[in-house]
Amino acid sequence: MEVEIAGIRLKNPVIAASGTxxxxxxxxxxxxxxxxxxxxxxxxxxxxxxxxxxxRIAETPAGILNSIGLQNPGVKxxxxxxxxxxxxxxxxxxxxxxxxxxxxxxEIAEILSDTDIDAFELNVSCPNVKMGCVAFGxxxxxxxxxxxxxxxxxxxxxxxxxxxxxLDIKEIALAAEINGADAVSLINTLLGMxxxxxxxxxxxxxNFGGLSGPAVKPVAVRMTYEVSQTxxxxxxxxxxxSCGEDAVEFMLAGASAxxxxxxNFVNPxxxxxxxxxxxxxxxxxxxxxxxxxxxxxxxxx
Amino acid sequence: xxxxxxxxxxxxxxxxxxxxxxxxxxxxxxxxxxxxxCPDIFEMTIRSDYxxxxxxxxxxxxxxxxxxxxxxxxxxxxxxxxxxxxxxITILFQKKGTGTEYLSKKNPGxxxxxxxxxxxxxxxxxxxxKIAVIGGGIGIFPLLFLLKExxxxxxxxxxxxxxxxxSVLMDDFKVNTHELLVSTDDGxxxxxxxxxxxxxxxxxxxxxxxxxxxxxxxxxxKAVDTxxxxxxxxxxxxxxxxxxxxxxxxxxxxKIKTGDGWQYKRVCKDGPVFWGEEVEFRG
Numbered sequence: 001m002e003v004e005i006a007g008i009r010l011k012n013p014v015i016a017a018s019g020t021x022x023x024x025x026x027x028x029x030x031x032x033x034x035x036x037x038x039x040x041x042x043x044x045x046x047x048x049x050x051x052x053x054x055x056r057i058a059e060t061p062a063g064i065l066n067s068i069g070l071q072n073p074g075v076k077x078x079x080x081x082x083x084x085x086x087x088x089x090x091x092x093x094x095x096x097x098x099x100x101x102x103x104x105x106x107e108i109a110e111i112l113s114d115t116d117i118d119a120f121e122l123n124v125s126c127p128n129v130k131m132g133c134v135a136f137g138x139x140x141x142x143x144x145x146x147x148x149x150x151x152x153x154x155x156x157x158x159x160x161x162x163x164x165x166x167l168d169i170k171e172i173a174l175a176a177e178i179n180g181a182d183a184v185s186l187i188n189t190l191l192g193m194x195x196x197x198x199x200x201x202x203x204x205x206x207n208f209g210g211l212s213g214p215a216v217k218p219v220a221v222r223m224t225y226e227v228s229q230t231x232x233x234x235x236x237x238x239x240x241x242s243c244g245e246d247a248v249e250f251m252l253a254g255a256s257a258x259x260x261x262x263x264n265f266v267n268p269x270x271x272x273x274x275x276x277x278x279x280x281x282x283x284x285x286x287x288x289x290x291x292x293x294x295x296x297x298x299x300x301x
Numbered sequence: 302x303x304x305x306x307x308x309x310x311x312x313x314x315x316x317x318x319x320x321x322x323x324x325x326x327x328x329x330x331x332x333x334x335x336x337x338x339c340p341d342i343f344e345m346t347i348r349s350d351y352x353x354x355x356x357x358x359x360x361x362x363x364x365x366x367x368x369x370x371x372x373x374x375x376x377x378x379x380x381x382x383x384x385x386x387x388x389x390i391t392i393l394f395q396k397k398g399t400g401t402e403y404l405s406k407k408n409p410g411x412x413x414x415x416x417x418x419x420x421x422x423x424x425x426x427x428x429x430x431k432i433a434v435i436g437g438g439i440g441i442f443p444l445l446f447l448l449k450e451x452x453x454x455x456x457x458x459x460x461x462x463x464x465x466x467x468s469v470l471m472d473d474f475k476v477n478t479h480e481l482l483v484s485t486d487d488g489x490x491x492x493x494x495x496x497x498x499x500x501x502x503x504x505x506x507x508x509x510x511x512x513x514x515x516x517x518x519x520x521x522x523k524a525v526d527t528x529x530x531x532x533x534x535x536x537x538x539x540x541x542x543x544x545x546x547x548x549x550x551x552x553x554x555x556k557i558k559t560g561d562g563w564q565y566k567r568v569c570k571d572g573p574v575f576w577g578e579e580v581e582f583r584g
Binding site for chain 1: 325326365372374416541544546547552555564
């Protein structure tokens with residue numbers, strides 16, 4: 001089950017997705033975090049952020065819409081309060097970082113490069129904040145520039161997390177690769193809106209929010225396939241994974257690892273279920289190694 | 302299980318063990334009964350030794366209402382009473398939306414996927430000899446659990462309903478209080494008007510040591526303001542749309558005052574019960 005992504009070895013290809021897992025504390029009450037391939041922590045900004053007005057979440061068909069707004073304790077708070085807790089566990093720690101300006105991203109990367117984290121995930125795809133983030137990630141020029149700049153300050157493997165809200169995700173992924181990304185992860189949420197017809201208002205205080213959950217999975221699998229066909233760096237697939245077979249879909253499409261997000265809310269045990277589910281699939285089809293399924297999809301003619 | 306919190310010394314280790322004892326758990330529990338007690342309000346009793354032994358007033362359980370890929374989020378429902386000897390818990394919920402619609406159709410013998418007990422509880426310290434609860438609509442359910450568990454020597458309940466047909470648990474409130482005051486919006490039962498009117502009137506002559514409130518936000522704001530005005534301690538149990546229910550997703554934010562302003566706290570984990578003066582109510 002061991003995979004290597006961007007120079008880091010994961011004991012299995014299942015990573016808890018950023019924003020759905022906090023800093024692991026809450027989930028450690030329900031599951032053994034040592035069994036996870038990795039944890040991508042809640043998006044970190046230079047200074048603490050309060051986040052958006054509630055309501056921040058709405059349920060949708062086979063999914064949810066969220067607009068948390070990157071509430072987090074800031075990079076310093078993370079290093080002092082959260083990282084020592086996470087380091088008790090034998091699992092890869094991925095720091096998801098976000099900012100309003102390229103300089104902020106660079107500064108966070110510089111600070112965190114001197115810590116015990118295993119890799120960075122560049123969040124240029126969060127749709128819920130007014131400045132930065134997805135604004136850098138939805139053009140090839142934007143993603144090229146921010147990847148190139150952050151690369152200079154970041155002394156750890158760099159994963160760039162992509163937004164699906166673009167015309168051609170292949171070009172975006174390629175721009176990240178050319179400018180120094182060690183891997184790409186996709187997809188972040190799709191921007192959506194839910195309206196309360198009785199109040200004639202959007203449910204979310206922020207009006208719009210990011211759609212995730214099983215509803216987005218086919219889009220995510222297709223994009224994972226397209227990106228895997230385009231770049232040479234590893235691809236981490238995510239979007240609506242709730243069981244082992246969902247993860248296998250992404251891996252057949254070309255993902256070397258997967259991230260599990262929304263379904264953690266439904267069942268705190270989901271990441272473990274996905275690990276077991278992948279193992280079961282490998283056994284069922286007599287695959288000796290996880291690499292026997294990565295990218296092994298056979299397209300119809 | 303994970304190793305939990307960092308444990309450098311004995312005291313911290315002891316605290317962690319204590320926390321573990323009361324920790325919530327993912328459970329599959331059997332439904333004993335489920336019936337509609339008034340229009341769209343259901344009373345469900347669940348056999349759960351785990352929760353019955355641990356639950357405190359103010360805490361909730363988070364229920365997966367149906368299988369499959371729709372209506373995916375759990376529904377947080379506060380605990381209304383527990384029978385520790387009989388190992389059962391009772392919840393009341395309003396059928397409102399798809400999740401609770403599924404829940405209303407569950408039958409005795411069905412198993413329920415739930416996590417609990419979650420969240421913090423009301424402060425039921427012995428120092429409070431004379432207590433009052435004030436609740437409206439579905440907010441009254443956790444207050445009944447509170448009244449049942451409280452060892453205070455004098456208990457008053459102020460409960461408000463839309464109308465007589467929507468009133469529930471009247472007998473239970475009667476049995477568990479020394480004084481019960483009721484209001485309805487239309488005057489079909491008790492006082493006609495806001496339940497907070499009755500609190501404001503009563504508070505002039507009665508000296509409560511603490512007031513607990515749960516219900517519509519405007520009602521809670523009024524109750525808290527009244528308590529503060531008379532220098533009485535007050536706790537409010539808040540509500541917000543939740544994601545995970547365990548404190549990880551930060552969806553259920555509420556504004557809590559700090560020394561120099563306010564910050565968002567989690568209703569599910571830091572709450573749902575907060576001290577009234579800390580809460581920055583809307584409007």
